[in-house]
Amino acid sequence: MAFFNLKSQRKLPLYLSAATCVTSNLLPCTTTQVSAGDTSQNLNILFIATDDLNDFVGAMGDQQAITPNLDRLAARGVSFNNAHASSIYSAPSRTSLMTGMNPSTTGCYRDQFFYLEDPSIIDLPGWFKNNGYTTSGTGKLYHHMHGCIDLRSWDTYTMWDPSLKKKGWFFNFWGPKSPSPKNRPLSPATRDMYKDALKRNPNMKNPLPHMDFGPIPNNDEPKMADTIAAQYAIDFLANEQGSKPFFLGVGFYAPHKPNFVPQKYFDMYPLDSIKEPPVLENDLEDLPPHIQKRLKRRANRENKLITEKYKIKKETIRGYLASVTYVDAQIGRVLDALDNSQYADSTIIVLWSDHGYHNGEKGLWAKHTHYERTSHVPFIWAGPGIAQNKTVNTTVSLLDIYPTLLSLAGLPENSRTEGIDLTDVLIDPSIAKDRPVLQISDHGTSVITQEWRYTRYNDGEEELYHLTTDPDEWYNIANKPANQNIIHKLAQSLPMNPKEPGVNTPKKLRQVIVGENWHWVSKEVESKRKSKKATKIGTN
Template sequence: MRFILITLLCLCGLQAVEKPNVIFFAVDDMNDWIGPMGSKMAKTPNLDRLANMGVTFTNAHTAGVYCAPSRTAIFTGRNATTSGCYTDQVYFHNHPEYMPLQVAFKNGGYDTYGVGKLFHHPVGSIDPRGWTEYYLRTEDQKKNGWPVETWGYEAPLPAKVPASKFNQADKKWKGRPFMEVGAIPNEKEEEIVDTLRTNWACKIIKKKHDKPFFMALGLYAPHYPNYAPQRFFDMYPLESIKHGPWKEDDLDDIPEPEQKKKRARKAGIHDKLIKLGIVEETIQGYLAAISYADSNLGRVLNALENSPNKDNTIIVFWSDHGYAQGEKGNWGKHTMWQRTTNVPFIWAGPGITKGQKTAYTSSLIDMYPTLTDLCSITPDKDLDGESLKSILANPAKSPERTIFIPYTEPKSYTVVNEKWRYIKYKEGGEELYDLSKDFHEWNNLADNPEYKAIKEEMITHGPKEFALIGTSKKKLKLVFKGDSYEWVKK
């Protein structure tokens, strides 16, 4: 049928236009410590290579400040303020009418392949609709709600677990991998689950396809636990590691309710790391995990280069959010500050300028409308993002733009552009930072009357309405249906 269509178009004097393939490459918890974003913290030769192939957005931001809401926003094309999915809500239960990204591609004539952490990782988080194939490495996973289980099912682990002194010092530690860092023997690298998933994706990418394909690959790295092959730890000798810029009294000028929460968290993590003398070891593990993720990107780029699809494939690389490494005493995400919201965001492929950077303010929520625009397929209606197609074609002419990022509850959000960040908390507290002079957000200007007009202008870009919080996963139960499942109310 495809051959007949092409023949008819040629006979009519028209040229058949092949729709591009798409590689949708996700990582978890990767901040802006990478070469394409101007940092020398992490060694990322393959991200550098991808950046030379396309456009890097240096001022790109998450659509949610931790995994579940960010990924929900990406796949639905809707902010939490529209969907009500602020935390653990299951969008395909609460909003079955939404057409997620993979279904849009399926309806547009694509074969759709999924593997790894694309949605959140607990049981029942992956939207099972619209996939030609979703790779699960065990039969148990297929029958039990498609858990990601990166470090379960006999995946290789460090010789001693817990491997981190942070967790070894915790007498109540029960296997929670937060702040867990450790090396895995190099000879076990091919058994690590992110490697297995990448290799499976590479097999699909190398094939000659009768239809265009959408390949979505989600790595768990550099999410905790920061387990990676020893060779990546060796890239970062402890004596060479320096933490990023910290300001000891950095929490003093933020709103009181938030200050109280962050001081408690700082005491439990940041101060403990310093007391144990393992700040450098902890950062070493994070950097090793970034470089391990980068090496898997290299496998994908090599597979594409040696495939019949190399000239007609779009690649978009993204992290679901950033990750703090001690800034404001924070280790992790769940904040509306720069280190949490700023993310790696790199595009390459046909129609995309090569080797360019842009400071255009963009959001991961823009991926849905951009991909459907580039691939000439029909998106869902009423998406919240905007297509970046024109920016990708000519990044030098990018206009100014202001975006907002929802928090984990209604009436709390941040608004950001190239120069300013404004943060609003539902309790009434505010923060305002001049990013052109204060990239590290050390000086909160919200209470300074000199900046009243700036603050009021930023507020105009915030949400006008806030959707109510949707049905929590705690109020649902998972019903298994063969190799699939559905959520129903308890």
């Protein structure tokens, strides 16, 4: 493999001016963009996203997940084993990563479109495109449907339903049509959760994904959304991409629920081999009252059904593990294609997940919490000049992807990004230093270091966990007088003057694409068909 000196490469004067504005027929130029010079020698980028993948990865120390391809990727690069997502929800986590900015900066705490809130924001692929890269994407990179994107950022992006260009996309997550078992939902807990909806509509198929799992026939694997996304990447890498370097984004849906994957992946996990996480009785009793109420409501809805009423805890975990191994196989197909391509020695790989996942820890399932199980994610880098078979245990943030990729590619910095450049650590992981990173929601913020997790909610209530001695976060020690100095120190990292939440997009707007432009249509107006007029909310 050819070796690139990343330190020297990022200092090359590749661009004549960092303040040259590129005009666009999509949007008046309202922000500083850069004019690309000769990028023919720049590294390519393979940008791989997974959904709800926690640390059930062999290379991260998990003892039961079967992840040979994630493990081999980690062996050829650097795995950050203490990486954290910037939000407890999927949409703002992905928005934060793609913009390089915290939710408290953009106002995107839930389902807001960042390019509606602030059209001057240039997201990560947009920055690459503006600097001479070909950008191509497939699958779930943002939270919304394929094709519901900022058109300024992508040369090509697959659309699972092109007709929606004219009908309009909502921001809500809906995956492409994919094989699923008959008579779903299969999980008795899921059927119980949705029993009222099923009474109203026994044939209801969607939305019924929550906590559901089950095998599908092995011969359905080629029809699955992630299999198709992997094939898109395989075909892309097999073809000549011209003189420009590329940014290829590949977004996988798995292991997001429902965990419907081929039977062979379930067969890899005999039920009696499944390990359940340790739990502490009355674990939630030392939490702030409103958080205790919120989590007990979730536990009563999910954990009691899964653990007590139907006793399918191992089955539910097995469904998740089977889905992890399925997506690992798709990642392996993409890695094989890269290794067999002309781009093998000139491509940086970064793999990430939008957040982690609870599989019964703290009596909780899924995500949306200010705990380690939600924030902790796989974060693996590999490619020319990057150290091999190394791990880093100091805290990092998914915010760091944006500035690091720009550095590795030799592109100008984006001064608006809030992460740090990890290039030096990728070259020499031994120099990594711990730092506080943030996990932000619309109701609180966590400050995370190797040793501590401190959460302050909007009402001033607090949680504090000493992760070194309490990795399961069982003992909230925020009220102990001896810890007030620690809290004061950690609180220095909380956002100052956080931005108010923006437009709750799914409830109010949809995006309509016409040619190379788009506009926002009010759903309230659209629902009043009698007027036969759709109000445009801004045009780009």
